[in-house]
Amino acid sequence: MIIMKLKRSFLATGGYSNEVGILGLGTKQFKLPKKEFKQAIILLNYLNEEKSIELIHNYMLKKKIPESMLKKLIDANLIVSKDIEKTDDMDFKNKLYSQAISLDPDIVSHKLHNMTIIIAGCGGIGNFLGYALSTYTPEKLILIDGDKIERSNLNRQFLFKNTDIGDYKVNVLKRELNLRNPKLNISTINKYVTEETFAEIKNFKQNDNYLAILSGDSMEAVKGTTNFCVKNEIPFLNVGYLNDISVVGPFYIPNETSCPFCGNALSLDENKDSYTTNILDEINSRYEAPSSFTNNSLAASIAMSDILQYANGNIENIKSLNSRFGVDNVSFKTYTIQVPKDKSCKFCGENK
Ligand SMILES: [Zn+2]
Missing domain, CATH: 3.90.930.70 (Outer Surface Protein A; domain 3)
Structure with a gap:
């Protein structure tokens, strides 16, 4: 008893x-x-x-x-019933936060501690989420990004310094995370996120306790991550922003919930004329994402909130499950766009 x-x-x-x-x-x-x-x-x-x-x-x-x-x-x-031990390490406040949001502190910390976390995209959101997740000392962190650090990144990619300009983001992120938590086991792949890049993960074992975080602005990255995660049954969360709305989701849980491509959610109408397409291509080629501290850190915070619910097994509390969940950076109004699981999805459907 x-x-x-x-x-x-x-x-x-x-x-x-x-x-x-x-x-x-x-x-x-x-x-x-x-x-x-x-x-x-x-x-x-x-x-x-x-x-x-x-x-x-x-x-x-x-x-x-x-x-x-x-x-x-x-x-x-x-x-x-379960008191938290006041230890002088990162666990203490992480566990206290779990307790404050009515999660089981031991379950959350244990789950994240035993996870291999893939950070696909090591820019602003990758910095924030890589850092947040590293404080749980996961079994392994795998950093993927082909970018080198530019001066314009330093307004938000907070772990990079002026002296790091020109270095690979994955190398500097690994160094900085290790400086903060020497117990981390981090591996890096300095290539852009594509399906082929994931194949370079060393000692990859299916059915491991994986979680992938994707933050990348290319369609290739979203497609590659979705394909890799669906094939290997890895849960993953897409995190980003649409100018002034920070957006996460859908949080893909293998065989259970929708992926970013369910219901053709990411594609536009195919009916196009070449004149309009040419002009639009020119306009789009000049587009620059207004990447700042606010849209990046808010997206990362929303994602982390959902990841903690996931780690506790509270699937029903995940805001980005079968949906894209966004927060307006000015009014803090929330948006939920339903993305129901699509059985005929080309990526995660029954005939994939
Ligand atoms: Zn799908």
């Missing part, structure tokens, strides 16, 4: 005025009338040390604290 024990979490905090008390922070914050607030803090104080359920119930009876109070405090993550 497992004896359940409970303890006050690091997230417990509060304040009060004459009439009302407030406990917790963020979406889990709640108000209590003065009398109940007092009961809550007496209970929180008692659980400074881990106690068995039996002891807690006896204490609550003695202090006339109702059962509902314990439930309230557990729901707000102020009392927890």
Whole structure:
């Protein structure tokens, strides 16, 4: 028999005025009338040390604290069954964050720790997400990008320095991530993201615990990543921005959810005339993506949020599942474009 024990979490905090008390922070914050607030803090104080359920119930009876109070405090993550160890490493705050968003800190950290993560595209989003994921010390990080660092990258690709200009992004990203976390096992491929490039991953074993993150502006990269991930049953997430909307998805889960090409979602009408096409090609060739800190970091943050839900197994909480999910960089309005799983998809369908 497992004896359940409970303890006050690091997230417990509060304040009060004459009439009302407030406990917790963020979406889990709640108000209590003065009398109940007092009961809550007496209970929180008692659980400074881990106690068995039996002891807690006896204490609550003695202090006339109702059962509902314990439930309230557990729901707000102020009392927890699995305490987080306050260690001087990157795990502590990562786990605390998982706890704050009601995930299981051990499951999330363990899952990411055992993953091989492919970062396809090491620009702005690759910098942010490569860094965020590296703090979980994954089994292996594989960095793919054929680009060399240019001065214009330095407005957002925060791990690159002036002295790195002209060097391969993958080499510098590897060096900088290793400086921050020496335990990392990182390999690099300094080629552009195509299906053939993925074939260069050394010791690739199917059915491994893989996750691929794609951030690239070429159609070739999206097609190559989709083909590789579908064939090898690797989950992957497409992350990017459309000028001032940061966009993620669809989060592809093999044999379960849609890929970027489901429902012909990425292609435009084929009916074209050459005059218009020529002019448009000229206009499009001058297009420059307005890549900045805001659209890049926001896209990376949305992606990381979905990756944490994925790592916890909360598939239903992934915002970009079977959809493209975007956030307007100015109004923070959200957009969800449904991309339902398409059985006749040329990339992930039944006859692929
Ligand atoms: Zn598809």
